[in-house]
Amino acid sequence: MKSPFLEMYQILEAMKNQDLEPALKWATSNSDKLAQSGSDIVLKLHSMQFVKILQNGSRDEALHYARTYLSPFASSHIADIQKLMGSLLWTGKLDSSPYHALLSPSNWDRLAEELKRQFCNLLGQSYNSPLSVTISAGVQALPPLLKFMNVMVGKKQEWQTMNQLPVPVELDSELQFHSIFVCPVSKEQATEDNPPMLMSCGHVLCKQSISKMSKNGSKLFKCPYCPFDVDAALCKQLYF
Amino acid sequence: MEMDSLPNGNNTTGTPIAAGAGANPTAPPSSNLPQLTESLKLEHQFLRVPFEHYKKTIRANHRAVEKEMSAVISGVTDAAAADFSPDDAVNHLNSLVSRLQGLKRKLEEGSLAEHLQAQKCRARIDHLESADADNLSEWNNTRLKRILVDYMLRMSYYDTAQKLAECNNLQDLVDIDVFQEAKKVIDALQNKDVAPALAWCADNKPRLKKSKSKLEFQLRLQEFIELVRAENNLRAVAYARKYLAPWGATHMKELQRVLATLAFRRDTECATYKVLFEAKQWDYLVDQFKQEFCKLYGMTLEPLLNIYLQAGLSALKTPYCYEDDCTKEDPLSQEAFRTLALPLPYSKQHHSKLVCYITKELMDTENPPQVLPNGYVYSTKALEEMAKKNNGRIICPRSGVECNYGDLMKAYIS
Numbered sequence A: 001m002k003s004p005f006l007e008m009y010q011i012l013e014a015m016k017n018q019d020l021e022p023a024l025k026w027a028t029s030n031s032d033k034l035a036q037s038g039s040d041i042v043l044k045l046h047s048m049q050f051v052k053i054l055q056n057g058s059r060d061e062a063l064h065y066a067r068t069y070l071s072p073f074a075s076s077h078i079a080d081i082q083k084l085m086g087s088l089l090w091t092g093k094l095d096s097s098p099y100h101a102l103l104s105p106s107n108w109d110r111l112a113e114e115l116k117r118q119f120c121n122l123l124g125q126s127y128n129s130p131l132s133v134t135i136s137a138g139v140q141a142l143p144p145l146l147k148f149m150n151v152m153v154g155k156k157q158e159w160q161t162m163n164q165l166p167v168p169v170e171l172d173s174e175l176q177f178h179s180i181f182v183c184p185v186s187k188e189q190a191t192e193d194n195p196p197m198l199m200s201c202g203h204v205l206c207k208q209s210i211s212k213m214s215k216n217g218s219k220l221f222k223c224p225y226c227p228f229d230v231d232a233a234l235c236k237q238l239y240f
Numbered sequence B: 001m002e003m004d005s006l007p008n009g010n011n012t013t014g015t016p017i018a019a020g021a022g023a024n025p026t027a028p029p030s031s032n033l034p035q036l037t038e039s040l041k042l043e044h045q046f047l048r049v050p051f052e053h054y055k056k057t058i059r060a061n062h063r064a065v066e067k068e069m070s071a072v073i074s075g076v077t078d079a080a081a082a083d084f085s086p087d088d089a090v091n092h093l094n095s096l097v098s099r100l101q102g103l104k105r106k107l108e109e110g111s112l113a114e115h116l117q118a119q120k121c122r123a124r125i126d127h128l129e130s131a132d133a134d135n136l137s138e139w140n141n142t143r144l145k146r147i148l149v150d151y152m153l154r155m156s157y158y159d160t161a162q163k164l165a166e167c168n169n170l171q172d173l174v175d176i177d178v179f180q181e182a183k184k185v186i187d188a189l190q191n192k193d194v195a196p197a198l199a200w201c202a203d204n205k206p207r208l209k210k211s212k213s214k215l216e217f218q219l220r221l222q223e224f225i226e227l228v229r230a231e232n233n234l235r236a237v238a239y240a241r242k243y244l245a246p247w248g249a250t251h252m253k254e255l256q257r258v259l260a261t262l263a264f265r266r267d268t269e270c271a272t273y274k275v276l277f278e279a280k281q282w283d284y285l286v287d288q289f290k291q292e293f294c295k296l297y298g299m300t301l302e303p304l305l306n307i308y309l310q311a312g313l314s315a316l317k318t319p320y321c322y323e324d325d326c327t328k329e330d331p332l333s334q335e336a337f338r339t340l341a342l343p344l345p346y347s348k349q350h351h352s353k354l355v356c357y358i359t360k361e362l363m364d365t366e367n368p369p370q371v372l373p374n375g376y377v378y379s380t381k382a383l384e385e386m387a388k389k390n391n392g393r394i395i396c397p398r399s400g401v402e403c404n405y406g407d408l409m410k411a412y413i414s
Helices: A002-016 A021-029 A031-036 A041-055 A059-073 A078-090 A105-123 A130-151 A207-213 B011-022 B032-041 B044-081 B086-129 B136-154 B158-167 B176-190 B195-203 B205-210 B215-229 B233-247 B252-259 B271-277 B280-296 B304-316 B335-341 B380-389
Strands: A196-198 A204-206 B369-371 B377-379 B393-395 B402-404
Touching: A002 A021, A002 A105, A021 A031, A021 A041, A031 A041, A031 A105, A041 A059, A041 A078, A041 A105, A059 A078, A130 B032, A130 B136, A130 B304, A196 A207, A204 A207, B044 B086, B044 B176, B136 B158, B136 B176, B136 B304, B158 B176, B176 B195, B176 B280, B195 B205, B195 B215, B195 B280, B205 B280, B215 B233, B215 B252, B215 B271, B215 B280, B233 B252, B252 B271, B271 B280, B304 B335, B369 B380, B377 B380, B380 B393
Parallel strands: none
Antiparallel strands: A196 A204, B369 B377, B393 B402
């Protein structure tokens, strides 16, 4: 487990010194897997190398590099390649050209992050360490839980032994990994036995609420949001 | 595992910090700021421990000064009252002078120690104030390492804690020096020696008494049992008369139970008394000591790691986490975390939070969910992208069903 990460950090160290060799080597050896996951990092790495060669002022070398490495991507990323070709006109003077944005250091940071993401993806690992994700979730969950405990000082029930947390905890969107549907009528979370159903008006209720309101499918009822008559039989189950 | 509510420590230190962080004029008003303030309020232990340590050092230095001063003053009055020959008087006064010089040295050392500790408190306050939206991820990283060091110290992995602190320059932000004090006592207890523990109790007598601690009593009981184990019954009785009797008023039942071991001897088979002779009693003493120690310094009774992990795992736990296709970004897709989370409660939500299967982004009013004819739902962004690349055709990634972008129905979810 340790050695792939060592390799990754070595590549990132080299990139910090603007040396793309290890990164390019890694990318070419894993190019088919990267293409499969739909990532264009190989193109991005080659483009960055191209810009570097341009800055050193050798137009022929840059052109040769483009012909060898950028041409395979011509069909899929023609717009990006056109931009790079335009910058050929300002070999060695890119900072005074309309293409000076290609030189900004934030490109390196973004490329490093993208590389880290793809590397971890290929390893089957998450981008953020699970421990730090859980601790961030804990930091967000503790204030409401502590407030609850201070309020419930009399009742001796420990929150750890409950089946569900007693208070709702709002987590950041980065910590939201699964879809949770809460029925606006019963305030219950959807489960396999009680899935969300789409009514013909576009609003969504859980199955049990619909059967309750329609008296087990026997009559039409009014959607609680819009004055639309809903037939329970026409409701479609949703899969998030 | 019992979680206690974080000790309501010095509120005077808590609120100004939070107010300071919130009223920082140069901080950009981001939505993270109230959350940051809330997370700073959880850092009671961080500020309280060096503060308690500082108070203790001040008190100890003060006591030493008082002692020396009163000794010197009484020496002077003795010399004035007694009838000394000139030589004797000079010698006596010289000894008093050297004593005062010793006191001066001690005061200098004490002052240096106090200064260092005040600096440590200052460093921690600065660290809390330095948290803002720009360096948030770095600050969070430091917090994670602090939590790990705290765990290692509590579980007695002192060398590892030291290494981690050194590698990341956390020495001022963690309490390794405080735990060194505990280490001495714990090591001794594990070698079946109660002397350092009793010394610690004597040092902290007033505060232990205030919290009605039984630690000293239990240490004395254990010594008594060791005497009985060595069959020194007469000494055991003398010991009990001297040290255990004062506790009889408050803890009579326990006292009676242990005293009965005099009759039962160390190889007794009777269950009630056999358990008192077991080696596990020493482990129990170590735990008791750790609890009292943490309480004294204003630390949480459980390691911070346990508290944060329990809260975090519970907030993240949904029934979907245990399925095979759970995304690997979710910590609960890992076997170790799943096992940890098994006894914990599921998370609770009052409002729907929907995540698009394709982009993994939230589907809200800006990016509403759209429904395919077969009931599968994806975000508008993902479906628009797909339609653009495929001439308006939509292919469901999960069911393989095809349809046109125009066949999609918008769902309205609050």
